[in-house]
Amino acid sequence: MSLMKSWVTSANSPDTDFPLNNLPYGVFSTGADEARCGVAIGDQILDMAALEAAGIVSLGTEAVFDLPFWNDVMELGADAWSALRNRLLQLLASGAPEQSLVAPHLIAMTDAQLHMPVVVSEFTDFYASRHHATNVGTMFRGAQNALPPNWLHIPIGYNGRASTVVVSGTDIRRPMGQLMELDAAMPSFGPCKRLDIELEIGAIVGTSTEMGTRINVAQADAMIFGYVLLNDWSARDIQAWEYQPLGPFQAKAFATSISPWIVTPAALAPFRTSTPAREHELLPYLREDAPMLFDIDLAVDIQPQGGTAETIARTNYNEMYYSAAQQLTHHASSGCAMNAGDLLGSGTISGPEKHQCGSLLELSWGGKEPMTLANGDTRSFVEDGDTMTLRGHAQGDGYRVGFGTCSGTVLPAIVT
Numbered sequence: 001m002s003l004m005k006s007w008v009t010s011a012n013s014p015d016t017d018f019p020l021n022n023l024p025y026g027v028f029s030t031g032a033d034e035a036r037c038g039v040a041i042g043d044q045i046l047d048m049a050a051l052e053a054a055g056i057v058s059l060g061t062e063a064v065f066d067l068p069f070w071n072d073v074m075e076l077g078a079d080a081w082s083a084l085r086n087r088l089l090q091l092l093a094s095g096a097p098e099q100s101l102v103a104p105h106l107i108a109m110t111d112a113q114l115h116m117p118v119v120v121s122e123f124t125d126f127y128a129s130r131h132h133a134t135n136v137g138t139m140f141r142g143a144q145n146a147l148p149p150n151w152l153h154i155p156i157g158y159n160g161r162a163s164t165v166v167v168s169g170t171d172i173r174r175p176m177g178q179l180m181e182l183d184a185a186m187p188s189f190g191p192c193k194r195l196d197i198e199l200e201i202g203a204i205v206g207t208s209t210e211m212g213t214r215i216n217v218a219q220a221d222a223m224i225f226g227y228v229l230l231n232d233w234s235a236r237d238i239q240a241w242e243y244q245p246l247g248p249f250q251a252k253a254f255a256t257s258i259s260p261w262i263v264t265p266a267a268l269a270p271f272r273t274s275t276p277a278r279e280h281e282l283l284p285y286l287r288e289d290a291p292m293l294f295d296i297d298l299a300v301d302i303q304p305q306g307g308t309a310e311t312i313a314r315t316n317y318n319e320m321y322y323s324a325a326q327q328l329t330h331h332a333s334s335g336c337a338m339n340a341g342d343l344l345g346s347g348t349i350s351g352p353e354k355h356q357c358g359s360l361l362e363l364s365w366g367g368k369e370p371m372t373l374a375n376g377d378t379r380s381f382v383e384d385g386d387t388m389t390l391r392g393h394a395q396g397d398g399y400r401v402g403f404g405t406c407s408g409t410v411l412p413a414i415v416t
């Protein structure tokens with residue numbers, strides 16, 4: 001696969017996240033306009049509501065783009081998803097006869113505000129990178145018991161909160177919580193002192209399953225509408241005190257950030273790759289008959305207040321032990337109903353090397369090995385005023401399929 005040329009010239013740059021090959025879906029507004037569906041192309045946004053109103057794009061009789069979410073498009077199903085992509089490829093390709101009709105409906109990204117691209121039905125977060133699970137297990141339980149006995153058999157997850165999933169650019173308030181300080185006799189309530197990020201990929205489920213039914217991995221893969229970057233903000237001190245025996249609760253409930261553009265499986269198709277060799281063969285219901293992971297380069301940047309951004313970690317989505325399709329299959333395996341708009345977090349993505357870790361907990365090894373930033377500051381965890389940014393793209397030959405960024409700036413806790 002190589003760059004597909006567009007008449008939108010900024011989409012032909014090898015550095016843009018949004019060439020014609022990508023066509024990710026978002027929600028935007030300009031000025032006082034209503035938020036509506038848009039597609040990123042180079043440094044522009046294609047106004048889908050305007051295209052629909054002009055009769056240039058249609059997915060049936062109902063208007064589906066004049067809405068501040070993509071859920072209605074999702075619910076039309078996979079045939080509609082591919083029809084939409086094919087129509088957009090046709091309209092935006094170099095030499096398209098429709099260029100003069102479409103061009104008036106492009107809006108400069110710099111003039112637009114981006115919003116949540118979907119109404120998130122429910123949020124489930126997994127724990128599916130072996131290096132991350134091993135690192136965290138080593139810190140919390142010791143090297144002997146690092147990987148729990150179920151880990152190589154089940155994509156472990158917990159039910160998170162959809163109510164606090166926010167779009168990139170939303171400020172994040174440092175949470176308050178119940179903490180057990182080292183050597184304290186009793187717990188206390190106060191601001192989190194070990195605020196962390198988790199670098200993840202979020203999978204957005206596009207179609208539903210009935211309660212009581214199961215799906216196989218291929219069916220699950222076909223149900224995924226797209227992928228976003230996801231930062232599962234985590235309060236490590238609250239988590240360490242509360243997590244046994246039911247897993248994280250308030251430590252994760254206060255905020256989750258996602259990137260504004262939904263990158264489709266169709267755009268990522270050239271970058272499919274397989275999950276790693278299995279130490280134990282998986283049970284038949286979890287077996288994949290095709291590559292279900294993607295080769296996506298990922299990075300974490302930190303920018304202290306008033307300082308410059310620097311990259312503190314680089315890893316790749318291909319480090320996962322379980323794919324999103326396997327996670328979705330497992331999620332529905334008891335008969336749990338899945339809905340359009342469900343968001344599944346991959347789990348923190350860490351590689352084998354220290355600089356490939358997707359959390360500060362691992363990068364600073366639980367605060368024992370603070371990082372030194374370019375401005376001389378040290379960091380074990382996120383400080384007030386820090387802006388944390390996730391970036392990601394799949395690298396093609398002379399082009400990239402990018403996710404844009406997923407950023408959040410941390411504000412001080414409200415203590416009173």
Ligand code: MN
Nearest residue numbers: 125198232348
């Ligand atoms: Mn997580």
